[in-house]
Amino acid sequence: MTNPLADERPGPLQGIVVADLSRILAGPYCTMLLADMGATVVKIESPDGDDTRRFAPPVHEGVATYYQSANRNKRSLVLDLADDGDLAIARDVIAQADVVVENFKAGGLRRFGLDYATLAVDRPDLVYASITGFGTGAGAHLAGYDLMVQALSGFMDTTGAQHGEPFRGGFALFDVLTGLHTAVGILAALRHRERTGLGQLVETNLLSAALSSMVNQTQAYAAAGHVPRRMGNQHPSLYPYEPFPTADLPLVIAVGNDAQFERLCAVIGRDDLATDPRFAAPQLRNAHRDALRPEIAAALADRGAAEWFDLLTGVGVPSAPIQTIEDGIRFAERIGLEPVGLAGDALPIVRNPLTFSHTPVDYPLAPPSLDEGGSELRERLSAVTREKTP
CATH class of the missing domain: 3.30.1540.10 (formyl-coa transferase, domain 3)
Known part of the structure; x- marks a missing residue:
């Protein structure tokens, strides 16, 4: 039976429906990757909307480019989970979903009955991905902001001039890497469900993703007890492996x-x-x-x-x-990588880096305005209810 919420789109995840209860970056980046690959993503937002809608400047046609960077190929559905009627709609969406992705504070959805333990009773086939900042134990109370993780993980202590101050990465590095890890976990869980019929809880947290992603630096401590320190642009194990001055640019x-x-x-x-x-x-x-x-x-x-x-x-x-981002995009264009595409035939976006020989990624939907798609989704859910009514 065709899922009433699923859009008819090409892609390796065609027919998969994702209920996206996440916001900011790690969760939305994860669900955008799934959406690029053909999944139908329903972005459930509070009446105030995703915080990144207000992360500006810069803006493009009045919309924060930060929000645009992680929300293409989705439909927005505004629901106030504290309202019984809206909560019922959220449950209806999840009832049709294959995957739930959320990054509420640990345990935050339990009071709405939207946590994994509650939902899995009736939906043992549900794949439920939960993203936190610092896990569900003693760090559960900590706010999961990327900058905090860059500081607490040791990343900033290894970034910057040897005798200078620590530096953050130039973007929310561990939000993105956590989103990638979560997407991999979801795909693995979907494969497991295909073989067994059973869903499962997939948990990720920013700190664990950070420690794993620092690969040789964290392994140096784990295996050899060596604590890496800031070395500017130099590499701890290779030389020459850094910028050098020339007659003009480094x-x-x-x-x-x-x-x-x-x-x-x-x-x-x-x-x-x-x-x-x-x-x-x-x-x-x-x-x-x-x-x-x-x-x-x-x-x-x-x-x-x-x-x-x-x-x-x-x-x-x-x-x-060493180039600017503008130079980097233009260089990618010169070597034929086509880094910029269009979402919804109008919004310039940086393309998904994946290519598939038979099921290419596509971008039919620009990042939705608040509740854009909500009316259509409500109508589809109403149609399901009418079909079930004798």
Whole structure:
């Protein structure tokens, strides 16, 4: 039987309905990824709407671009869960949904009967994803803001100049990574349901996602007891692996092995560095980086970053000029990646990075205005009720 809430869209998740009770970024980013892949996402909002509708500037045609960045391909349904009638509609939506995604404070939906334990009694097939800031135990009372996680996880302590102050990432890094982890968990749970008929609770939290996503930095402590510290733009295990000055813009050079180092030395006219016993192996280059850096910088001084980029990449030495976001998007366009698309045939958006050979992502819906789609969703739910009435 066709789900009455499901839109007829292409994509690998065609027919999947998601009740999205999340807001801000981690949850909405997760559900947007699912929506791009064909899922029908019903964004249930309070009468005030998602907070990110007011995260401005910048704006595009009066709408906060922050909100636009995580809410395409959804329909908005405004419900006040404290109102019995609206709560009943929310339950009707969930009754038709395959997946629920929420990021209320831990246990916050229990008083409405919309928590997993309550819903699973009648819906053992339901996939229910719950995102918190710090889990459901002793950290449950903490507000789940990305900046707090950047600070508490140790990320900020590893970011910034060696003798300077800690820095936050340039965007809500761990909100996005938590959203990605949640989407992976949902897909795995849907696959499990396909095999067994059973749904399950998928739980993620920003702090755990942060600690996992810092990979080599957190593993350094977990396995070796080593506490990473700020190193500016340098890498703790590789050298040269940082920006260098040129005749104009800074140029990142990222040497990962001896062969790349030898080619770097040849291109910059310093073959002698490759045979210098101080720099003959990765660990030696790490140990003598203070001696190696000025030699490389001096050799780069007579040409600009773009010219060095062409020369180095031409021989397989990873490098890149440091660009603005505008430059980054234009570079992606030049190499054929088509980074910008249109949602709803009008709103420019940054495209989903996934490509599928048979079920491509698409963007039929621009991020909805508050309750845009609400009337249609209510009518579809009413039709279900009429069908059930003898």
